[in-house]
Amino acid sequence: MALPKFKFDIHLVTALIGGAILAVMIQYNGQLAEATSPIHASWFAHVIGALASIGLIFIVKNRKQNQQHSTEQKTPLWAYSGGIPGALIVVLSGITINSELGLAGTLVLGLVGQIVWGLVCDHLGWFGIEKKAINWKGMFSIVPILLGSFVIIYTRLS
Amino acid sequence: MGWMISIALINGLLIGLCRSINGSLSQNKGPFRASFHNHWVGAATLTVIIFLFTSISVSSLFSIDSWQHVPALSLTGGILGALYVAINSHILSHIEALKAALFVISGQMITGVLLSISEQSIIDFSLQIAGVILIIIGMFFNLKIKNSPK
Numbered sequence: 001m002a003l004p005k006f007k008f009d010i011h012l013v014t015a016l017i018g019g020a021i022l023a024v025m026i027q028y029n030g031q032l033a034e035a036t037s038p039i040h041a042s043w044f045a046h047v048i049g050a051l052a053s054i055g056l057i058f059i060v061k062n063r064k065q066n067q068q069h070s071t072e073q074k075t076p077l078w079a080y081s082g083g084i085p086g087a088l089i090v091v092l093s094g095i096t097i098n099s100e101l102g103l104a105g106t107l108v109l110g111l112v113g114q115i116v117w118g119l120v121c122d123h124l125g126w127f128g129i130e131k132k133a134i135n136w137k138g139m140f141s142i143v144p145i146l147l148g149s150f151v152i153i154y155t156r157l158s
Numbered sequence: 159m160g161w162m163i164s165i166a167l168i169n170g171l172l173i174g175l176c177r178s179i180n181g182s183l184s185q186n187k188g189p190f191r192a193s194f195h196n197h198w199v200g201a202a203t204l205t206v207i208i209f210l211f212t213s214i215s216v217s218s219l220f221s222i223d224s225w226q227h228v229p230a231l232s233l234t235g236g237i238l239g240a241l242y243v244a245i246n247s248h249i250l251s252h253i254e255a256l257k258a259a260l261f262v263i264s265g266q267m268i269t270g271v272l273l274s275i276s277e278q279s280i281i282d283f284s285l286q287i288a289g290v291i292l293i294i295i296g297m298f299f300n301l302k303i304k305n306s307p308k
Binding site: 009011012014015016017018019020021022023024025027028029031032035036037039040042043044045046047048049050051052053054055056057060073075078079080081082083084085086087088089090091092093095096099100101105106109110111112113114115116117118119121122126127128129130132135137138140141142143144145146147148149150151152153155156 | 159162163165166167168169170171172173174175176177178179180181182183185186187190191192193194195196197198199200201202203204205207208212214219224225227228229233234235236237238239240241242243244245246248249250251252253254255256257258259260261262263264265266267268269270271273274282285286288289290291292293295296297298299300301303
């Protein structure tokens with residue numbers, strides 16, 4: 001058997017870094033939630049995030065990154081609505097964390113939901129994603145990643 | 159309990175929906191502008207929710223007094239949030255939604271283990287390493303399956 005050939009994809013590394021940033025962010029926002037309340041903390045985090053992203057826009061202003069996205073194409077109004085589910089997430093997780101599910105159950109079921117969303121989007125080609133029928137071989141990667149995450153979440157929180 | 163499970167699952171779907179919408183905006187406006195719109199719309203939505211459903215007064219949110227309670231370190235959380243949404247929006251226009259979700263989750267979990275490394279007992283630490291190994295196996299299969307000839 002030949003060794004599998006891996007094509008190095010910078011976007012996968014970027015995704016891992018994105019996840020790492022998310023973990024640190026959750027840690028900081030958790031501290032903020034303890035000092036105030038979850039909904040306060042999220043409100044502050046969103047306001048600071050809006051200001052910080054203005055800063056980021058200015059930093060990359062003259063770079064290729066911002067220029068290659070031309071605004072010729074008309075942007076539909078719904079594309080601006082990402083913040084709405086974002087805000088609902090805060091409220092809903094506030095409910096489930098305080099139920100029998102606790103933080104661990106909320107996190108684990110949230111991961112399952114994210115993966116189901118990814119499967120559905122790829123399968124149906126939503127949001128401009130190239131249609132890609134569900135391949136059951138995908139379970140070889142989904143199951144270990146979910147299982148590993150369950151183990152980590154439950155050990156960290158028990 | 160059934161209700162709570164459904165809500166938690168829906169929450170995960172909403173996380174995916176939020177990322178997908180921002181990813182679409184990023185294709186037209188770039189990842190940093192997508193991040194900006196995500197954050198101000200989120201702040202506005204939360205303001206409405208706070209006004210309608212909580213006893214917190216909206217004007218108090220904007221007072222200097224309430225901002226004084228925000229630990230300086232936590233401000234970093236907001237900055238990281240801006241960066242994270244930009245990164246997520248960017249990758250979604252380059253890799254499939256499932257792959258993006260799996261790799262973001264992997265990065266998040268492994269970093270979580272690294273962050274809590276000093277406060278663990280040996281048993282917990284071993285279990286977490288087992289979790290990390292499972293995740294690495296999953297990522298390995300994800301890369302291998304895609305590249306194997308049909």
